[in-house]
Amino acid sequence: MNLTNAGIALVIVVAAERPPDSGAGTLGAAIGMLVPYTIYAVLRGLEISWLFGWRWPWRALAKPIGCGRAGAVVGTPGAAGGHDLLGELAAALCFVAAYLGAWRFIGLDPNDRDVINHLLHRRQQASTTLLP
Helix, strand or coil, rough: CCHHHHHHHHHHHHHCCCCCCCCCCHHHHHHHHHHHHHHHHHHHHHHHHHHHHCCCHHHHHHHHHHHHHHHHHHHHHHHCCCHHHHHHHHHHHHHHHCCCHHHHHHHHHHHHHHHHHHHCCCCCCCCCHHHH
C-alpha cells in the first residue's frame, strides 16, 4: 500500500512539476518540495482511515486554526507594508505575539498542558486527598 501511495505521489508530482517555469528560484524549489509531501500526507491519511477505520478528530484543530488566523490578521498588514528585513521581522514578531496571545486567551486543553509539562520536565503535584 505504501509503495502504491509513493508511486501515485511520484506520478502526480512529475506531472505537476513539468509545466511550471524551472526558473522560479527559491520559491519554486520550496513549492516543489511542498507539493509531494502534501500529496503523500493526504494519501497516507486516506490509507490509515481506510485500513484501520480511523477518523481524524477535526474538532481538535479548531483552536490552532483560530490562533493562526488571529496571528495572520495581525501579521499580514505588517508584511505587506515593509519589504525590507526589519519590516519582515516586525511582521513575524507581530504574528507570533498575536498567536501566543490568542492561545493565552483561548486556553490550552489539559492534555496539551500535560505534554508541555513533560517536555519542560516539570513535575506535577500529585493530587492527594486525606480521608478522615
